[in-house]
Amino acid sequence: MPKSRFNGIFKLVFRIFKLGFILFFGLSLFGVLLFRFVRPPFTWLMIERGFQQKARGVDWKIDKQWVSFDEISDNMKRAAVAAEDQSFLEHHGFDFKAIEKAIEKNAHSKRLIGGSTISQQVAKNVFLWEGRSLLRKGIEAYFTVLIEVFWSKKRIMEMYLNEIEMGDGIYGIEAASQAYFHKHASDLTKHEAAAIAVIFPSPLKWSATNPTRYLKHRQYLIMKNMKRLGPLDF
CATH class of the missing domain: 1.20.5 (Single alpha-helices involved in coiled-coils or other helix-helix interfaces)
Structure with a gap:
């Protein structure tokens, strides 16, 4: 040539x-x-789950009701931080100590343990698709940096609790609160908030109202961590 x-x-x-x-x-x-100002109308995960539901022969279901940050029980915010990211208000998107611990535990355990922060989970839930490839993780890190720069911690938490999958066809804390406890998200007790937070890692397999012994123990630990947390100054 x-x-x-x-x-x-x-x-x-x-x-x-x-x-x-x-x-x-x-x-x-x-x-x-x-999305700093506008609610996302849907996420890629919702579309993917919809096609999975149709493949199973069931109706496409998306139960999602947006509520503002101030309409969410403080108990739920504390439960989310206690369960998923206890240094949420201090870090800038990444908790390197948690990532290091997750790598060490995963090397000696069959159960995979994630080290993602709430900010990373928001980046994945709102902007990306499901998957564990290095490419997706790299793009996730990129979006995590962007939302940490342009969004407040208050907005990140509001987006997290409104978009996260919390059951089969259930998205966001208001829909989850209504489905599991028949009340508004603003009225969740500490026990109820911890029960919902405990299923975050696997909402399609675990139940907030019919927990296994393992989930009950996790719920107990989350409630202990909720007490230990200082004031959440958003």
């Missing part, structure tokens, strides 16, 4: 790559800034 032709192909590929990078950066930044 002539050198001039090779250089031409290389320049074309480079331009395409450069354009794709600029487009991705612009759209991702726009999305993060938009």
Whole structure:
């Protein structure tokens, strides 16, 4: 192949790559800034779960009711922090100590333990698809940095508790509160909030109202951590 032709192909590929990078950066930044003020109408996970439901021969179900930060029980906010990310208000998106501990535990255990912060989970739930590839984790880290820069911790927590999957077709704390305890998210007790928080890692397998012995123990630990937490100054 002539050198001039090779250089031409290389320049074309480079331009395409450069354009794709600029487009991705612009759209991702726009999305993060938009969702700083606007509620996401859906997430990729909701679409994926909908197709899985149709494949099982059941109706597509998305039970989701947005509630503002102030309409969510303080007990639920404390339970989420106690269960998922106790340094949420201190870190800038990543808890490197938790990641290190997760790596050590996963090396000696069959049960995979995640080290993701609430900010990382929001990045995944709102902007990305399910998966464990290095590419997806890298993009997740990128979106985590963006939301930490452009959103407040209050907004991150509000988004987390409104978008997280909490059961089969159940998304967000208001829908979960109504489904499990027949009350508004603002009225959740400490015990109820801990019962919901305990199923966050596997909401399709675990039940907030019919917990196993393992989940009851986890609920007890979450309630202990809720007491230990200092004031949550959002």
